[in-house]
Amino acid sequence: MHDTKHITVLLQEAVDALDVQPNEVIVDATLGSAGHSLLIAERLGKAGTLIALDADEKAIAQAREKFMKVAPNVRLWNANFRELGPLLEQIGYDTVDGILxxxxxxxxxxxxxxEQGGGKGFSFRVDEPLHMTFGDPESYPFTAYDIANSWEPESIATILQNYAEERHAMRIARAIVAARENGTIATSGQLSSIIEESVPAAYRHSGIHPSTRTFQAMRIAVNDELGVLETFIEAALEKLAPNGRLAIITFHSLEDRIVKHAFRKAAADGKGEVVTKKPIIPSDEEVTKNPRARSAKLRVFLKAFND
Ligand SMILES: C[S@@+](CC[C@H](N)C(=O)[O-])C[C@H]1O[C@@H](n2cnc3c(N)ncnc32)[C@H](O)[C@@H]1O
Known part of the structure; x- marks a missing residue:
């Protein structure tokens, strides 16, 4: 059975990278289970402000309780970090000192x-409604249900290739389209069975579960994870105060490449410097305790003093 409680990845490393000073204003764009946020809040002390967002309103609701006991001003927002720029303007911050x-x-x-905030259809190990959105499915242009039930096979194959390098992309895409004959594909379990049956037997025993890549690709597409990340980095660099720091932890190479290139370009444009010439990665000890940490990479950008 897999763990059901989130373990914060690169906790000390990421918060250290922000170089939090008492009385600063820090944004945690991905509150989640509040691991990073609580440590940031502790370092901010009474005079600082933490602004934390998450697209998943359950994360916000669960975090409220955790912050009751800590001192600084904490402002929690159920928002997509794609909206970082407008959100900060709306709540009256021209600049902030650090963003994670x-x-x-x-x-x-x-x-x-x-009840615990699952139920999103992200996992092929549990049978849930197939939407795969971080936030309210109603606010997304399409969900995984739409991909599975109405996209053309070529479009499905394209995201499987581009977002997950799925080697059986076309085969899986055709199987999904063919399965519609038997009714709608409404759950993660149904989708996973279709994938499992469509791939060669050898692939079923190849180390990773045959549904892993398809589920990853659909999640990235539904949440426009790469587009959102680019918009976010641009807004974050804009909103950082002189000497402010932006720290980003990624979990796959597509995201890491975007962060690496955006930071390099910002440095070339004279906006500041890349603090991490090489990404910071978790220690062996952390990976042993939390295998999900194994693909994590932390990159940090320092905004120029005189920008
Ligand atoms: C890896 S978890 C963060 C964990 C957190 N740092 C901790 O220590 O508990 C990522 C969180 O980001 C949220 N998320 C993902 N994409 C988002 C987006 N575009 N906008 C806002 N939140 C997002 C997810 O809902 C999830 O709660």
Missing amino acids: ADLGWRQEQFGGDV
């Missing part, structure tokens, strides 16, 4: 327990 994003999902969203 720890991308992807938290364990509770995979848990299969609707």
Whole structure:
């Protein structure tokens, strides 16, 4: 059985990278289970302000309780970090001193327990409605249900290739389209069975579950994870005060490449410097305790003093 509680990845490293000073204003763009946020809040002390967002309103609701006991001003927002720029303007901050994003999902969203914040259809291990959105499915242009039930096979194959390098992309896409003959594909379990039956037997025993890549690709497409990340980095660099720091933790190479290139370009444009010439990665000890940490990479950008 997999863990159902999220373990914060690169906790000390990411918060250290922000170089939090008492009385600063820090944004945690991905509150999640509040691991990073609580440590940031502790370092901010009474005079500082933490602004924390998450697209998943369950994360916000669960975090409220945790912050009752800590001192600084904490402002929690159920928002997509794509909206970082407008949100900060709306709440009256021209600039902030540090911004953190720890991308992807938290364990509770995979848990299969609707009460605990699962129920998103992210996992092929539990049978749940197939939407795969971090936030309210109603606010997304399409969900995984739409991909499975109405996309053309070529479009499905394209996201499987581009977002997950799925080697059986076309085969899986055709099987999904063919399965519609038997009724709608409404759950993660149904989708996973279709994938499992469509791939060669050898692939079923190849180390990773045959549904892993398809589920990853659909989640990235539904949440426009790469587009959102680009918009976020641009807004974050804009909103950082002189000497402010942006720290981003990624979990797959597509995201890491975007962060690496955006930071390099910002440095070339004279906006500041890349603090992490090489990404910071978790220690062996952390990976042993939390295998999900194994693909994590932390990159940090320092905004120029005179920008
Ligand atoms: C890896 S978890 C963060 C864990 C957190 N740092 C902790 O220590 O508990 C990522 C969180 O980001 C949220 N998320 C993912 N994409 C988002 C987006 N575009 N906007 C806002 N929140 C997002 C997810 O709902 C999830 O709760």
